[in-house]
Amino acid sequence: MSEYNVPFTDEDHRILSSCVTLVEGLADYLGGGYEIVLHSLEDVEHSVVKIINGHHTGRTTGAPITDLALSMLSRIENENRPGYISYFSRNKKGEPLKAATIAIRGVGGRIIGLLCINFYLNTPLSHLLDSLCAPAQQSPAVTETFAENTRELVVQSVEQARAQVMADGSILPSNKNREIVALLHRWNIFKIKDSVPLTAQALDISPNTVYLHLRNVRQEEDA
Structure with a gap:
């Protein structure tokens, strides 16, 4: 009681x-x-x-x-x-x-x-x-990823980030992968186990390159 x-x-x-x-x-x-x-x-x-x-x-x-x-x-x-x-x-x-x-x-x-x-x-x-109903001034609806496991979640998130970055013509081609990594970082994807090698595989770059982009993004946040 x-x-x-x-x-x-x-x-x-x-x-x-x-x-x-x-x-x-x-x-x-x-x-x-x-x-x-x-x-x-x-x-x-x-x-x-x-x-x-x-x-x-x-x-x-x-x-x-x-x-x-x-x-x-x-x-x-x-x-x-x-x-x-x-x-x-x-x-x-x-x-x-x-x-x-x-x-x-x-x-x-x-x-x-x-x-x-x-x-x-x-x-x-x-x-x-x-x-x-969404208010008129609200930004476009956010897409939520429903995955059966964390590996699928990472891969789907990479594809979502890639589509968003590739659609932005203001981003130079040489900066595309960096911006994809930056997006994934903001979405906390890199807190998931094995997210770096999965991201590297999906983007066809090395894990070291992902770590490099991630380190630069974090340094900019701390600056």
Whole structure:
């Protein structure tokens, strides 16, 4: 069973703090129809440590935990659930919502917080569609590579970088391979094991040449 208002360890604080970025990322991705709340069980009277789109309930940082959140926590603990529960509910305005409560565990597996996601079912369809459409000023859509293994990921990334560089007429032919390596470096491809020899093979150059380009790129970054 979770204990409330019990001081956290430093590690507990780090775990909960790391979830703040998760809240921000989810809210940005899902849009204004979702209220995302991060609760800390260290102080249930001021449990809300992060909330986005709080206008749905009028809550702000420092608000207390709700009776429903505590009820969902009890169900997670007592009903052999995997650490989360989804349900339908209404806020105090009577607005219908679909919600999820996800337990956050700290040192020793103790539940130290809750991530609550509330989707308001009365959100206008136009608002939902707006959140799915790229803004006019956004750069072209980014391509994601789905590979079955890291070798395939490296090879596909090299081909993607090559296509991008070759299509840029402002890059001199003698600098093409260097720019491909620079792109792969920015994409963190060279953090993958055996990425240098795979890149060299795909570009038909030596591994030493890849290392040379990579070293020059890193030196320019540090300059």
